[in-house]
Amino acid sequence: MQKKLFFTFAIIISIIFSFSVCFAAEDVLKDAANTVRDAVNNTEDAVEGAMQNAGNAVEGAMNTAGDAMQDSMNKSENTMENAGNAIENTGNTIENDMNNATSRNTNDDTYTATRTGTNGNATFMGMNSTAWTWLILGIAAIAIIAVVWYYTTKINSENNHSTRD
Numbered sequence: 001m002q003k004k005l006f007f008t009f010a011i012i013i014s015i016i017f018s019f020s021v022c023f024a025a026e027d028v029l030k031d032a033a034n035t036v037r038d039a040v041n042n043t044e045d046a047v048e049g050a051m052q053n054a055g056n057a058v059e060g061a062m063n064t065a066g067d068a069m070q071d072s073m074n075k076s077e078n079t080m081e082n083a084g085n086a087i088e089n090t091g092n093t094i095e096n097d098m099n100n101a102t103s104r105n106t107n108d109d110t111y112t113a114t115r116t117g118t119n120g121n122a123t124f125m126g127m128n129s130t131a132w133t134w135l136i137l138g139i140a141a142i143a144i145i146a147v148v149w150y151y152t153t154k155i156n157s158e159n160n161h162s163t164r165d
Contacts, residue, residue, distance in 0.1 A: 124132065
């Protein structure tokens with residue numbers, strides 16, 4: 001294992017030292033300076049173009065948004081005006097209907113209202129609704145008392161049988 005590691009490091013070191021670059025050479029420094037200068041200029045141009053495009057896009061969006069807002073406000077105004085007219089027409093219709101209804105009732109004395117509810121004389125099997133209500137409540141009370149009595153006697157019976165065992 002150590003031989004493999006040693007051999008790998010030896011190859012890596014020989015590759016690193018097999019190439020030589022002299023950074024002190026005049027052409028390399030000029031080329032590097034020109035490359036950096038060109039990169040800065042290109043970045044500056046790209047940023048300037050992006051900002052100009054963004055400004056144009058924002059200006060266009062603002063114009064479009066302004067037109068859309070104006071259009072939306074006009075449509076809202078028309079909608080509100082139509083709603084107001086509809087409410088006013090509804091009010092006029094209700095007022096006319098009320099006038100017609102009151103003028104009909106005051107001018108026509110033949111209208112009579114008859115009572116549609118029960119007068120307490122209606123019966124089922126000879127008993128009115130109050131008697132039926134009391135009968136049902138009485139039966140329910142008797143059933144509740146019977147259930148309580150049944151469970152009480154059952155518990156007492158179970159207790160008596162368990163003490164004998």
